[in-house]
Amino acid sequence: MRIKITKSLLLQAQIQETETTPKALFPEGEYLAILTPEGKIKVVNAMKMKARFSFSQFREKVSLGEFLVVES
Numbered sequence: 447m448r449i450k451i452t453k454s455l456l457l458q459a460q461i462q463e464t465e466t467t468p469k470a471l472f473p474e475g476e477y478l479a480i481l482t483p484e485g486k487i488k489v490v491n492a493m494k495m496k497a498r499f500s501f502s503q504f505r506e507k508v509s510l511g512e513f514l515v516v517e518s
Contacts, residue, residue, distance in 0.1 A: 449479045449489065450514040457489075457497040472497065476516055 451472055459470035472491055480488045486498040499507070507513040 447479045447515060448476055448517040450474075450476050450516050451489075452511055452514060455512060459497045470497070 451474055454471060454473045456469040457472050459472075470491075472489065478490045480490065482488050482498065486500060487504045489497045489499070504513065508515065
């Protein structure tokens with residue numbers, strides 16, 4: 447699916463699946479969002495940083511208007 451982040455967010459992220467960074471900037475824009483085998487939603491930015499959310503965290507971001515689902 448594709449989502450749109452409506453305002454720049456600092457999110458917990460992973461780089462290249464192994465290194466973690468405390469926070470990474472995800473600027474406003476559209477991103478690819480993937481359902482993982484662990485049941486999390488992974489949001490990927492162009493620099494190959496990934497942020498993972500549980501469904502409840504994702505739903506909260508959508509309800510706050512921070513995320514918009516563009517395409518499912």
